[in-house]
Structures are given as C-alpha cells and as structure tokens.
Amino acid sequence: MERREKLNQIDIVRGIAILGVIMVHSTSFATVNMKETTLYGVYNFLNIFSKIGTTSFILLSSFVLFYNYYPQPLTLQRFKKFYRNRLMYIVIPYLLFSLLYFLLRWYQNGFAWDISQMWPSFWSKVAKGQAYTHLYFVFISIQLYLLFPVLLYLMKRFKWLAASAVLVGVALQWAFFLYNREYWQVTNRGSWSPTYFGQYFLGAWLGIYFDRIKGWLIIAKENLTKSKVAVWIALWAAWLASGLAYVNIFYNARLHGTRYHNALYDGLWDIYTMLTPLVLIQVAFLIGGKLRTSFWVGRLRHLGIVSFGVYLVHPLVLLFYRQYPLQSGGTLIHHAWYAGGFVLAVLISWIVVTVLSRLTGWSWLLFGSVPAQLKAASAETKGAPGSTGTSPSASA
Template sequence: MERRTKLTQIDIVRGLAILGVLMVHSTSFATLEMKGTSLYGVYNFLNIFSKIGTTTFILLSSFVLFYNYYPQPLTAARFKKFYRNRLTYIVVPYILFSAFYFILRWYQNGFEWNISLMWPSFFEKLLRGQAYTHLYFVFISIQLYLLFPVLLFLFKRFRWLAAGAVIIGVGLQWAFFLYNREYWHVQNRGSWSLSYFGQYFLGAWLGIYFDRIKSWLIIAKENVSKSRVLVWVTLWATWLAAGISYVTIFYYQRVHQTRFHNALYDGLWDIYTMLTPLVLIQVAFLLGGRMNNSFLVGRLRHLGIVSFGVYLFHPIVLLVYRKFPLNGGGTMAHHMWYAGQFLSALIISWIVVTLISRLTSWSWVLFGSVPAQLKAADQPTLSNEISPSKPSASA
C-alpha cells in the first residue's frame, strides 16, 4: 500500500486562508459604513481581495483527500471509516454549531419560544446550511464528501477523467452558472457544491498528480529552469490581474453604483479563486523551510491546524464586539475600531479553540479533529505520512 509524504505546508495554506475569512467578515460592515472616507478603497480591497477562504479550503479538502486516497485500494472498510470520521468530525460539529447559532438568532429576533415553530425552521436551515451566514461552507463540504467516493472510483477507473479533471470541473461549474441564470433560478447558489466544482476538481487533479507536477509548482532553487520560471511569473501575473480586476469592479459598484454583467463577476471570481490556492501553496513551501526556527511561521501553521474551530467560533466574537460600537470619535478612531474587529476575532477565537482543544477530552464534538491534529503536531516525529483515516479539520 503506497503512502505519500506528509505535507505540513498545507497547514500554512490553511492559516493564510482563515486570515482571509476573518478579514472579509471583519470588514463587511466597513464597506457599508465607511463610504466617503479617504481609506474606503483600502476597506474595499481588504474585503474583496480576501475572498479566498471558502474556495481555498474546498480546494485543499479535495487535494488532501485525493492525495491520500487515490493511491489506496478501494475497499468497503476504507469507505466505511471515511464516512464514520466525517460524521464524527464534520457533521457533529456542524449540527451543534447550527443549533447554537439558530437559538442565538431566534433570541435576537424576539421570536416566540415554541418548539413546534422552532424545530421545523431549524431543520430547514440545517439542511440548507443557513443556520448562520458562515455555515454554508460546512454544508458545501458535506455535499462534496458525499460525492468523493463516486469521483474517486471514476477517476481511478477512467484515467482520462482524472487527467481532464480541471476542464471537466470548470465545465460543470459554468453549466450550472448558466442554466441557473436562465432556467433554474436556484436561490443561495453559493450554498451548493456545483458552484465550486472548478476549485474542487482542480484540487483533485493536484492531489492525484502532485508528485509529477510539484517541480513545476514549488518555487525552489533545484526546480529553476527557464520554462518553470515562466510558468511561475505567468501564474502570479494572472493571479494579480484577476484579483485587482475583481476588486476594481466591486469598487465601482459600491461607490458609483456601476453594474457589470454577471459573467464578468463569475469569470473574475473563478480565475482569482482557482489561482489563489496555487499561489498560497507556493508561499507555504517557501515559508515551510522556516517552520521550525521561525516563531511567526510556526504560529501560522498552528493557526492552520485550528482553523476549522476558528471558522466555527469567530462569529461569536464579532457579534459581541459589535455590541459596543463607537459613539462619536474621529475617523481614525473608527479605523482603529474596525482593526480591533479583525484582531479580536483572530486572537480570541484562536486562544479559545486552542485551550478547549488541549484541556478537554470532549472538544472533538465542537471542533472535529482539531484536538488530534494539535496532538500530532506536538509529536511530529511519530508519523511521516498523512493518515488517510484522519480528515482535515479545515477540509
């Protein structure tokens, strides 16, 4: 049975991705309330350029799954363990946090405390990933986990499907976009996995062929050649152009009420969010060599390990923080208040998730496999492989 080398750099990518999530959520109110200030362009940039979290986590999830499972034989026992772990480490936290946020919202809205009213509403929101605004990501992940064994079987059975995974994924994604726009009119399109097939299938392709293509992806002295440098420069230039263009159209929409065709929004978003994980993987491998002797890089990896818990918990911090808005004060005070949102969401969530995961034996019901991953990170010499039976918490 073939096992592949553990890629601890993926934790760094997760750390960068969760920073993006926190930045988007921390600046969302600022994009509405800080119009007219000299730094509005900065808020718009931080809010839009940071929209990389969900798509990066989806790509990483697919990458890790196919990286681990593709070389393994397909057996009923392996898939039984796969689903048991996802039920334990993903579905259970999803249900618990959905219940918590649903009750919190019910209380905020002043609704009647009537179980006959609450239960149907909760069940409907649970099945749509709508108990709170950020839980759609976990709902998408569950959909993709259900699809994974089927896709794995097809990719192993038909190698041409694996080779053309990126084209197939983008094609299916855009077919959904176009048919939904013209005929289906599915609400909350972003809560359905078809909207992310491009990113998911790219992750699958990377996971399957990583050993073959890593010299073309990873920036390192031993990989330098004219053709590879050209690929790296093209990747970064295209990524920056797509990201800046995506930021720009939102700036004109928000400031000047300019509307662009939906295809432009979708196209720039798709290019930007498919290239971003590749850029972050390159950054992670550049930083990875300093993982053991750089405090900041080590903390970034730690943040990546606890990112699933931070993702689930951080809206609580933002909710409490926003209960204490500034009354008066100059523009600079408001800038500092918004900066405090980001720092509070990051630091408090990070500390709470870490402490609960380390100090309790039941934290898996809240944060999935985060406690086990923290323990494994404390003992890096015990295993040199990614265990196919342990799901990534962030994935």
C-alpha cells in the same frame, strides 16, 4: 501501499486562508458604513481581495483527500471509516454550531420560545446551510464529502477523467451557473456544491498528480529553469491581474453604482479563486522550511491546524464585538474599531479553540479532528515515535 509524504505546508495555506475569511467578515460592515472616508478603497480591497477562504479550503480538502486516497485500493472498510469520520468530525460540529447560532438569532429577533415554531425553522435552515451566514461552507463540505467516493471511483476507473479533471470541473461549474441563471434560478447558489466544482476538481487533479507536477509548481533552486520561471511569472501575473480586476469592479459597483454582467463577476471570481491556492501553496513551500526556526511560520501553521474550529467560532466574537459600536469619535477611532474586530476575532477564537482542544476530552464534538491534529503536531514537534514523513498529510 505506503502513504505519500506528509505535507505540513498545507497547514500554512490553511492558516492564510482563515485569515482571509476573518478579514472578509470583519470588514463587511465597513464596506457599507465607511464609504465617505478616504480609506474606503482600502476597506474594499481587504474585503474583496481576501475572498479566498471558502474556495481555498474546498480546494485543499479535495487535494488532501485525493492525495491520500487515490493511491490506495478501494475497499468497503476504507469508505466506512471515511463516512464515520465525516459524521463525527464534520456533521456533528455542524449541527451543534447550527443550533447555537440559530438560538442566538432567535433570541436577537425577539421571537417567542415556542418549540413548535423553532424546530421546523431550525431544520429548514440546517438543510440549506443557513443557520448562520458562515455555515454554508460546512454545508458545502458535507455535499462534497458525499460526492467524493463516487468521483474517486470514476477517476480511478477512467484515467482520462483524472487527467482532464480541471476542464471537467470548470465545464460542470459553468453549466450550473448558466442553467441556474436561465432556468433553475436556485436561491443561495453559493450554498450548493456545483458552484465550486472548478476549485474542487482542480484540487483533485493536484492531489492525484502532485508528485509529477510539484517541480513546476514549487519555487525552489532545484526546480529553477527558464521555462519554470516563465510559468511562475505567468501564474503570479494572472493571479494579481484577476484579483485586482475583481477588486475594481466591486469598488465601482459599491461606490459609484456601476453595473456589470453577472458573467464578469463569476469569471473574475473563478480565475482569481482557482489561482490563489496555487500561489499560496508556492508561498507555503517557500516559508515552510522555517517551521522549526521561525516563530511566525510556526504560529501560522498552528492557526491552520485549528482553522476549522476558528472558522466556526470567530463569528461569535464579531457578533458580541458589534454589540458595542462606536457612538462618537473621529475617523481614525473608527478605523481602529474595525481593526480591533479583526484582531480580536483572530486571537480570541484561536485561543478558545486551542485551549478547549487541549484541555477537554469532548472538544471533538465542536471542532472535529482539530484536537487530534493538534496532538499529532505536538508529537511531531517533540520527535515522538510515529511522527514520520509517511503519515497522512491531513486527517482523511
């Protein structure tokens, strides 16, 4: 069976998502230290409205997997290859970066370099995705990869499950929220995959039915009808309303100490983060036609291709940058310092990942499939043989 059309636009969505991740991380200190400034509302907005990265990556990962695998026959050989790729391109980078960040933290905290203490502590953190603050995302991804073959089998076996995947995912997600609050009380809830079942199952549904629904999702002249325009307007209105409401409750909580029920935070977060990838896909398809003519669109796609490596590396840049905080200067200088952290985190991690991926043969140990994806994108740009529209939409 032929593979489905390649969707370069997904890389553009990844590029936007990684910018959101870095914006959240680079403004986190400002939301604590800049409360007395007139621009605090801007920092809060950038920090909360940009919380689209983890959930968008989870949805996109699910989308790509189901888009590529759902039409294919289920075979033992295919799943052996799937798990081998996950071991090589996800688990190994996770372990190496966990070790790197663990050692940095251990050094910062001034602990004794005693292997009998370090080894159990390291594996305890690895088993919970806690070696560093951002590695929980990779830990979640590993959990979801383990679940994928089971869910794929069930959705191929029971067509009603595939058709109602979004409802099933949201129901399971909220059951986890409620039972965890009342009974289980799992710590670090955000490090466990059921927290993201709504986004994951939405990605699965989109991947399975994309050929049928893209006319309703993609904004294009050939799709222009009154009913579709109404759907697009409703999507953007709901996205903006939920996003701004989410920003507002954090603003009131942070600045005025206003208390809200956990269900409000979860509800607004769920709506906003499930709608955001749909909006970003629309944006990506709107600008994706300019990949070969627009420098900035091309750079955004390139950033999306290397986004996994950038995700792993950028906290290192911020960690070293924050070793040199401003000791004096006016408010404007402090604003520039926080902006500089964002810019440097993007540029340095982007350059490091790109250079290592292109110039070394071992960079897959750190960045997974990024080097292979860069090579494939380069061949596609040059019109090399094999870069056809029927190749996979992403590494699967």
